[in-house]
Amino acid sequence: MVGTVSLRKRKSNGRYRLGPRSRSASLGRVEDKTAAATASLLWDAEPASTLQRLSRSCENIMSYIQMTEGRRSHVTLLDGRVLDILIQPKLYAGELLDMVASHFNLKEKEYFGLAYLDDVGHQHWLQQDRRVLEHEFSKKVAPLELNFAVRFYVENISKLRNVQTVELYYLQAKNLIAKGAVDTDSETVFELTAQGLQASHGDFIDEKTTKELLVKSLSLPSHMLHKHSLSFCEERVISYYKSFIGYTRGLSIVNYMAIVENLPTYGIHFYEVNDKDGAAWLLGLSHQGVSLYEHADKTKAKKVYFWRQLENLYFRDKKFSIEVYDPKRQVM
Numbered sequence: 001m002v003g004t005v006s007l008r009k010r011k012s013n014g015r016y017r018l019g020p021r022s023r024s025a026s027l028g029r030v031e032d033k034t035a036a037a038t039a040s041l042l043w044d045a046e047p048a049s050t051l052q053r054l055s056r057s058c059e060n061i062m063s064y065i066q067m068t069e070g071r072r073s074h075v076t077l078l079d080g081r082v083l084d085i086l087i088q089p090k091l092y093a094g095e096l097l098d099m100v101a102s103h104f105n106l107k108e109k110e111y112f113g114l115a116y117l118d119d120v121g122h123q124h125w126l127q128q129d130r131r132v133l134e135h136e137f138s139k140k141v142a143p144l145e146l147n148f149a150v151r152f153y154v155e156n157i158s159k160l161r162n163v164q165t166v167e168l169y170y171l172q173a174k175n176l177i178a179k180g181a182v183d184t185d186s187e188t189v190f191e192l193t194a195q196g197l198q199a200s201h202g203d204f205i206d207e208k209t210t211k212e213l214l215v216k217s218l219s220l221p222s223h224m225l226h227k228h229s230l231s232f233c234e235e236r237v238i239s240y241y242k243s244f245i246g247y248t249r250g251l252s253i254v255n256y257m258a259i260v261e262n263l264p265t266y267g268i269h270f271y272e273v274n275d276k277d278g279a280a281w282l283l284g285l286s287h288q289g290v291s292l293y294e295h296a297d298k299t300k301a302k303k304v305y306f307w308r309q310l311e312n313l314y315f316r317d318k319k320f321s322i323e324v325y326d327p328k329r330q331v332m
Contacts, residue, residue, distance in 0.1 A: 069086075070086045070087050070088040070089060070091075071086070071087050071133060071143065071144060072084065072085070072086055072087075072142075072143035072144070073085050073086075073087050073143050073144035073145070073146055074143055074144070074145055074146070075096075075100055075114065075146045075147070075148055076145070076146070076147050076148065077100070077103065077104075077148050078148060078149065078168050078171040078172055078175065079171055081103075083100065083103070085099070087132050087133060087144070089131070089133055090131060091131065091132050091133075092128065092129070092130065092131055092132065093114065093126035093127055093128045093129075093130055093131070093132050093135075094128035094129065096114060096126070096132055097109060097112070097113065097114055097126075097128060100114065100148050104164055104168065105164060106162075106164055106165065106168070107161075107162050107164070107165070108160065108161060108162050108164075108165040110152070111150060111151065111152045111153075111154070111160075111165065112148065112149065112150060112151055112168070113125045113126065113128075113148075113149065113151035113152075114126045114146045114147065114148055114149075115146065115147045115149055115151075116135070116137060116138075116144065116145060116146050116147070117138065117145070118136070118137075118138055119138045119139075119140060122271070122272070123269070124136075125151060126146070149172060150168065150169060150172045152287070153266075153267035153268075153286060153287050154169075154287060155261075155287055156257070156258075156261050157169055157170075157254070157257050157261075166253065166257075167253070169257065170199075170253045170256060170257060173256065173257060173260045173266070174196055174219070174256075176266070177189065177192055177193075177219075177221065177260070178218060178219050178220070178221055179221065180221040180222065180223045182260070182263050182265050182266050183263065183264060183265045183298060183299055184263050186224060186227060186228065186236075187236070188259065188263070189220070189221060189224055190233065190236040190237050190239075190240055191240045191259065192256060192259060192260070193214070193219045193220055193237050193240075194237050194238075194239075194240035194241040194243075194244060195240075195244065195252050195255055195256040195259075196217070196219055196252075196256065197210065197213055197214075197217070197219075197237070197241055198241065198244040198247050198249075198252040199249045199252035199253050199256065200217070200249075201213055202249075203244075203245045203246065204238070204241045204242050204244075204245055207234075207238055210234070210237070210238050210241060211234055214233075214234060214237065220233055220237075264298075264299040264300070265298050265299060267286050267287060268284040268285065268286045268291070268298075269284065269285045269286070270282050270283070270284050270293070270298065271283045271284075271285070273320070280295060281293065281294065281295070282294070282295055282298060283320075284298075284301065288304065288306055288307070289304060289305050289306040289307045289308075289309070289310065290304075290305045290310070290322060291303065291304045291305070292304075305322060305324055308325075309324050309325050310322055310323065310324060310325065311323040311324070311325050
């Protein structure tokens with residue numbers, strides 16, 4: 001790992017800050033150069049161009065500071081915590097992932113990654129063999145906003161070896177359901193919400209307590225409240241919640257994941273693409289393979305290319321192509 005780091009808690013908002021134990025004096029030297037450059041610029045420049053040159057000068061100085069001192073980042077974890085990390089120039093993405101995974105004592109790191117959004121809202125993953133600051137981050141966001149999340153899904157959680165890994169898969173599924181990012185019907189949402197309450201808070205106590213928990217947990221997707229009244233949603237969740245009395249946390253999580261894993265859009269990373277004719281599609285990557293979807297319906301794939309069928313993958317810049325194995329093809 002590059003550099004020595006320490007962990008300390010900030011009292012203001014409960015976030016953790018991960019930063020170097022010692023800082024160099026280079027920042028002071030940069031400030032001296034900044035003052036000299038600014039004075040020279042204001043003295044020599046024409047009045048009309050002063051502001052533009054000053055702006056460019058400040059941008060260059062900030063880039064230099066980031067190269068020598070690092071860049072601040074916020075890493076959002078699956079349990080809602082946010083880590084405040086100073087990313088040093090030589091830090092690799094794999095090393096950063098190790099830092100983040102240590103907060104969960106995570107052993108199966110290979111299923112997880114760190115993601116960020118570009119200027120148009122598309123998600124990208126940090127490549128572990130590249131330095132973090134070599135990635136093309138949005139220039140509109142400072143500090144960097146990164147998300148720790150499941151990158152590679154499994155067919156079902158029975159494939160996972162560690163309980164902590166299962167917990168993180170469960171937290172990600174809960175977040176996706178709460179955001180409405182997974183297509184599902186209303187009754188399934190109510191059942192999942194009740195399973196989540198059982199896992200987090202134990203047996204049903206009374207209706208008033210349950211309603212308060214629903215408000216605090218924000219577990220009901222907002223689109224549900226557009227389709228149904230709040231009282232109806234509460235009634236349905238309470239009905240399911242009562243039926244789960246006696247379930248342990250572990251059983252509730254297993255039941256939750258069993259339902260989610262059968263939803264058609266769970267476990268798929270969707271990307272907007274255009275084919276060679278310019279037609280727009282959604283490309284879905286999952287544990288099964290590569291699938292093509294129409295924008296109007298993400299629940300039914302038009303084509304599915306299983307991983308065992310794919311011979312080669314090619315990508316360069318924004319172009320992507322695959323070679324599919326055809327058993328009927330004759331080799332000359």
